[in-house]
Amino acid sequence: MKSLLLLLLAAASLHAADKIKVASLSTITTEIANKVGGGRVDVIGLVKPGVDPHAFEPKPSDLDQLEKARLVLATGKHMEGYLTKLRESANAKADLVQVGDKFPSLRMKAEDENRGMIEDPHWWHSVDNMERAAKIVRDELVTISPADKDYFTKNADAYLAELDGLKKWIRAKIAELPRDKRKLVTSHDAFQYFAKDHGFTIYGIEGVSTEDEPSNKRVSDIIDAIKTQRVKAVFFESIENPKVAKAITRESGAVIGGTLYADGLGEGDAATYDGMMRHNVTTIVDALK
Amino acid sequence: MAVPLRRLTSAPAPAVAAAVSSKDAAVPVHMELESSRAPFSFEISNLGKVLWKGDASEKLVSRDAPMVFPKEGVDLHVTVAWPGDSAREAVKLAVTPANDAASEKTLWGEKKVDDVLTFP
Numbered sequence: 001m002k003s004l005l006l007l008l009l010a011a012a013s014l015h016a017a018d019k020i021k022v023a024s025l026s027t028i029t030t031e032i033a034n035k036v037g038g039g040r041v042d043v044i045g046l047v048k049p050g051v052d053p054h055a056f057e058p059k060p061s062d063l064d065q066l067e068k069a070r071l072v073l074a075t076g077k078h079m080e081g082y083l084t085k086l087r088e089s090a091n092a093k094a095d096l097v098q099v100g101d102k103f104p105s106l107r108m109k110a111e112d113e114n115r116g117m118i119e120d121p122h123w124w125h126s127v128d129n130m131e132r133a134a135k136i137v138r139d140e141l142v143t144i145s146p147a148d149k150d151y152f153t154k155n156a157d158a159y160l161a162e163l164d165g166l167k168k169w170i171r172a173k174i175a176e177l178p179r180d181k182r183k184l185v186t187s188h189d190a191f192q193y194f195a196k197d198h199g200f201t202i203y204g205i206e207g208v209s210t211e212d213e214p215s216n217k218r219v220s221d222i223i224d225a226i227k228t229q230r231v232k233a234v235f236f237e238s239i240e241n242p243k244v245a246k247a248i249t250r251e252s253g254a255v256i257g258g259t260l261y262a263d264g265l266g267e268g269d270a271a272t273y274d275g276m277m278r279h280n281v282t283t284i285v286d287a288l289k
Numbered sequence: 290m291a292v293p294l295r296r297l298t299s300a301p302a303p304a305v306a307a308a309v310s311s312k313d314a315a316v317p318v319h320m321e322l323e324s325s326r327a328p329f330s331f332e333i334s335n336l337g338k339v340l341w342k343g344d345a346s347e348k349l350v351s352r353d354a355p356m357v358f359p360k361e362g363v364d365l366h367v368t369v370a371w372p373g374d375s376a377r378e379a380v381k382l383a384v385t386p387a388n389d390a391a392s393e394k395t396l397w398g399e400k401k402v403d404d405v406l407t408f409p
Contacts, residue, residue, distance in 0.1 A: 171405040172366055176337045179361035179407075199361065199407070 019145055023069035023081050026053055027265035028124045029099055031273050032137045033073055034158040040148050041141070044069070050263045053079055058086055069094040072142055073137065077098035079121035097140050099133045105190045122262065125194035125280075127167040130273065134159050167272050170281050174198050177285045184284065185226060185234040185254070187245045190262035194280075203231075205244055219248065226252035233257030233287035257287030315355035319391075321383040323349045326371055333382070334366040358386045363408055370401040384408045 019042040024030040030045035037043065044065045047056050053075070058066075066072060066086065067201055074080045076098025087096070105119040123129040138156035142149045172180075182200040189204025203222050225231070226248070234249050235257045249256055260283060261276045270276040320341065322331060326346070330390040332342040340354050356363065369380045380402060383393035396402040 168404065171364075173401075175334075175364035175366050175405045177362065178336060178357070178359065180359040182361070 008009050020071065020141065021069045022071045022073060023065050023094070025056075025072070025074040028075060028130075029073035029133070030272065031135070031265065032099075032130075032134050032159075033071075036134055036137050036152055036156045037141055037150065038155045040145065040151060040192070047264065049267055049271060051264075053263050056080075056082070058082060063089055066094065071140060072096045074098045075121060075123070076102075077105055077119040077121035077123060079191075095140065095144070097136065099136050100129075102136050103129060103132045106196060108189060108192060120192045122190040123193055124273070125191055125262075125277075126197050127163050127170065127277070128148050129159055129193060134163070162274065166277060170198070170277060173281050173285055177288055181232070181288050183225075183229050183231045184231070185222060185231055185245075185248070186260060187235070187237050188262060190237070191260075201229075205248065219244065223248055223252045231288075233261070235260045235283065235287070237262040255287070258283040260284070306352045313357055315357050317353050317387045318356045318358060318367065319351065319353050319385040321349065321351040321381075322368065322369075322370075323381045323383070325379045326375060326405075329369055329371045329378075329380070331367070331369045331380075333368075335363060340365075355375050356386075358389075364405050368401070369396070369397060369398075373399055378402075382406060 019040060021038065022037065022041050022043045024032045024033055024043055024045045024047070026047055027045060027049050030043055030047075033041055033043045046058065046062045046065060047053050063086075072094045074083060074096065077100040078084075079100070080098075083096070084096075100121060100123045103123070105123070107117045108120050110116065110118045124133070134156055138152050141152045145152075179199050182195075182198065184195060184200045184202065185203040185205065187205050189202060191200070191202055191204075194200065195202045203225050205219065205222060228233070231252075231254055233256065234245050234252075234254045236245050236259050246256070248254070258281050261270045265271055265273065265276050268275075270279050295296070320333065322333075322345070324345065327348045328344060328346050330344045331350075333340050335356060340356065341352050343350070363384075365382065367382055371378050377397060377399055379395055379397050381393055381395045383391055385391040388397070390409070394406040394408070396404055396406070
């Protein structure tokens with residue numbers, strides 16, 4: 001009996017060792033890797049839910065995880081500004097895939113005028129981009145383990161079907177909101193991809209990064225826009241300091257519409273991509289109706 | 290951030306209120322629904338309210354309905370179902386607001402389509 005138990009334990013540890021180790025630098029890519037990789041991957045999410053990826057700095061223990069990984073997933077489009085430093089520090093042999101770099105970007109003016117036009121890194125707010133990302137991760141995993149091609153393909157197909165259902169739900173929910181009321185004021189400019197898909201105009205209080213501070217002129221322009229465009233609500237983000245947004249609501253007469261998840265997954269009902277998007281869409285539509 | 294008291298207490302200008310009420314006025318809109326096969330059942334909603342619903346025995350049905358039609362456009366939630374086993378079917382919705390150009394969109398599906406179309 002004892003030898004049978006030892007045999008089972010040995011088999012289990014061998015199977016765990018066989019799993020493809022994936023290190024993920026975003027809660028978004030962590031979900032994709034888990035959904036597509038299923039039981040054949042061991043995913044370590046270095047950026048946890050609720051952590052601001054704009055301000056994230058890897059710790060020495062994160063370097064250990066990167067060195068053990070076979071695949072490192074990042075959202076790309078310059079979101080992970082520390083990547084060069086990370087590659088130099090870690091003795092990593094893993095394939096680094098900056099998922100968002102493999103499809104087109106929306107560009108935007110940086111808050112700091114010296115930076116000119118920059119790529120908007122928040123691509124996951126378009127479900128179409130999530131579908132692209134799932135296919136990219138599937139193909140990377142198949143390249144690493146061609147024997148698991150059918151398994152990864154089946155998982156990816158199931159995830160793509162989930163995303164398709166989510167996309168339909170979003171379209172139907174947003175259709176409840178008149179197109180002339182689709183004006184979104186948020187505490188940082190993270191919803192361009194969402195806006196493009198659904199006909200919203202964005203007034204971001206900060207620039208593309210949460211580390212950007214809004215200028216007085218920008219704040220004043222947003223207050224004027226809220227008044228002239230008759231925008232009903234201003235939204236905060238889950239990991240932002242809402243001080244400026246609160247001041248804008250006081251001066252403009254708009255109400256506080258609720259909290260949105262901009263930079264990745266959160267906790268509770270926003271712990272999954274599906275939950276995060278349903279939370280954001282419901283919050284926006286119900287407040288602006 | 291300082292908040293001037295007069296900006297917080299002043300009433301909205303009457304000109305703005307007038308513009309909004311005119312913008313929110315409904316206009317007659319002509320709708321035509323053409324299916325690749327009859328019979329079929331359908332429902333068309335705007336802003337969560339059903340505008341037009343029925344069972345069609347002909348491939349082409351039409352109706353006029355009042356609708357607020359801002360320059361930014363409207364989203365119409367369209368559901369069409371065909372009875373029995375059907376091959377891939379198509380349904381075209383054409384929308385013509387009063388004194389404006391017609392625009393049309395097509396949906397494809399098997400047995401049922403359920404999606405949002407934006408006009409114009």
